[in-house]
Amino acid sequence: MSDLYIVNGSVIDGTGAAPRAESVLVENGRIVALGQAADATAAARQPLRRLDAAGATVMPGLIDGHTHVSFDEPNSNDELFFHRRHALAAIVAARNAKRILQSGVTGIMDADSIFELGIDLRDAIEAGIVDGPRISSGAYALWTSVGGTAGRLIPDHGVMGYGKVVAGRDQIVSEVRRQIKAGADWIKVHVTGLVPRHPLRGEVKSWSLDELKCVCDTAHELGIPVLGHVRGGDSIRDCVAAGMDLILHATLMDETALEAVVGSRTPIMPVFTFQANLADFGGTVGADPMVMEMFRREIADSATMLRRAYDAGVPLLCGSESGFSITPYGEWHYRELEVFVRDLGLSPLQAIQCATQANAFALRMSGQVGELLPGRLADLIVVAGDPSKDVAVLGDRTRLKHVFVAGREVDLTPDLPRGDPPGWRVSTYGARLDQAVARGLSAARRPATPEHEP
Ligand SMILES: [Zn+2]
Numbered sequence: 001m002s003d004l005y006i007v008n009g010s011v012i013d014g015t016g017a018a019p020r021a022e023s024v025l026v027e028n029g030r031i032v033a034l035g036q037a038a039d040a041t042a043a044a045r046q047p048l049r050r051l052d053a054a055g056a057t058v059m060p061g062l063i064d065g066h067t068h069v070s071f072d073e074p075n076s077n078d079e080l081f082f083h084r085r086h087a088l089a090a091i092v093a094a095r096n097a098k099r100i101l102q103s104g105v106t107g108i109m110d111a112d113s114i115f116e117l118g119i120d121l122r123d124a125i126e127a128g129i130v131d132g133p134r135i136s137s138g139a140y141a142l143w144t145s146v147g148g149t150a151g152r153l154i155p156d157h158g159v160m161g162y163g164k165v166v167a168g169r170d171q172i173v174s175e176v177r178r179q180i181k182a183g184a185d186w187i188k189v190h191v192t193g194l195v196p197r198h199p200l201r202g203e204v205k206s207w208s209l210d211e212l213k214c215v216c217d218t219a220h221e222l223g224i225p226v227l228g229h230v231r232g233g234d235s236i237r238d239c240v241a242a243g244m245d246l247i248l249h250a251t252l253m254d255e256t257a258l259e260a261v262v263g264s265r266t267p268i269m270p271v272f273t274f275q276a277n278l279a280d281f282g283g284t285v286g287a288d289p290m291v292m293e294m295f296r297r298e299i300a301d302s303a304t305m306l307r308r309a310y311d312a313g314v315p316l317l318c319g320s321e322s323g324f325s326i327t328p329y330g331e332w333h334y335r336e337l338e339v340f341v342r343d344l345g346l347s348p349l350q351a352i353q354c355a356t357q358a359n360a361f362a363l364r365m366s367g368q369v370g371e372l373l374p375g376r377l378a379d380l381i382v383v384a385g386d387p388s389k390d391v392a393v394l395g396d397r398t399r400l401k402h403v404f405v406a407g408r409e410v411d412l413t414p415d416l417p418r419g420d421p422p423g424w425r426v427s428t429y430g431a432r433l434d435q436a437v438a439r440g441l442s443a444a445r446r447p448a449t450p451e452h453e454p
Pocket of ligand 1: 066454
């Protein structure tokens with residue numbers, strides 16, 4: 001592992017502190033000194049690789065707390081559930097992991113995956129077999145037979161796509177233990193789901209408090225944390241009462257749910273990027289204007305409560321939902337920071353802290369990564385410009401100059417564009433062809449959104 005001395009850069013350390021002009025010294029994969037201490041030590045340790053970061057910012061690599069590295073950008077659950085193959089999915093996921101890393105993301109949490117391949121991908125990356133970010137991986141998401149957000153595509157028993165249906169205490173206990181034996185870093189529960197006859201109610205709680213407690217107690221006994229996909233006040237309250245460790249989404253929080261998360265300080269990861277992308281750019285991919293408006297409203301309606309939680313000391317974590325056609329790999333990992341600034345009113349430095357220091361929690365590596373401080377692992381990026389003024393700098397690939405994982409430099413040369421394996425995408429004849437469309441009297445409308453938000 002080559003040692004590294006970065007000079008003339010502006011350092012953002014991930015703790016929320018203002019940028020400062022400092023050198024950074026890396027030895028054996030770790031940050032060993034900053035500023036004058038780095039300069040003094042480096043002077044005594046020639047030769048070293050010296051990297052001039054003039055005009056650039058040196059900061060912790062981004063951590064994306066919510067990706068789906070195994071999904072390969074489907075635009076429907078149909079495609080994801082029925083058009084994927086085990087071995088091919090793993091090979092494709094390895095390519096996508098590299099794309100994520102090459103965009104400056106040095107760590108991801110991948111909470112559920114098809115074929116549970118996130119676990120194997122994590123192990124392959126840790127063994128140096130393929131290139132990718134650090135991964136903390138879940139296995140199958142747990143559903144009750146009500147299901148999650150994929151409605152009737154979810155069976156009454158067994159596995160479908162990225163999830164597994166469990167019924168009753170015995171199945172919950174044995175499945176949680178099986179996942180932990182298989183190597184899961186997290187257990188994920190789909191706490192809320194859609195009831196087909198009540199679409200206007202949105203997602204409703206599909207687990208009892210006792211069932212949620214059973215998941216959490218079983219996992220915690222084995223030292224593994226639990227996260228939940230959760231929308232709505234009653235489900236947030238139950239998750240807190242059950243001892244859940246991380247709450248995804250947490251939209252539609254009411255006053256008592258806010259009180260509960262403030263009391264427990266349970267971290268929240270809103271994951272707005274998918275909704276924000278559709279709300280802001282859906283028109284360019286043929287999304288339904290009604291869906292775009294719905295997502296815009298979900299962000300606006302949730303922003304105040306999430307901001308209040310943050311102000312009361314609840315950690316907010318950044319996750320992008322990368323892995324769908326609306327959120328392709330390597331493109332939008334920075335976008336959640338932009339939403340945090342624009343819609344939650346965080347400062348850019350606060351948003352960066354959420355995506356670095358705070359997000360180390362999602363990686364289960366708090367105090368080891370996500371901070372540019374002596375003793376931390378040298379997961380670093382060097383970006384031209386100043387993300388403390390505008391976080392969009394972090395999404396501009398032309399500005400990303402260097403990426404390091406534990407001090408090892410990542411090759412940023414993009415792969416050649418490649419096509420899709422046969423049968424991989426849901427093939428269609430095209431949009432609905434009625435006579436008016438055929439005669440050019442009305443525009444064809446092709447739904448470009450998944451059936452439901454993830
Ligand atoms: Zn997701």
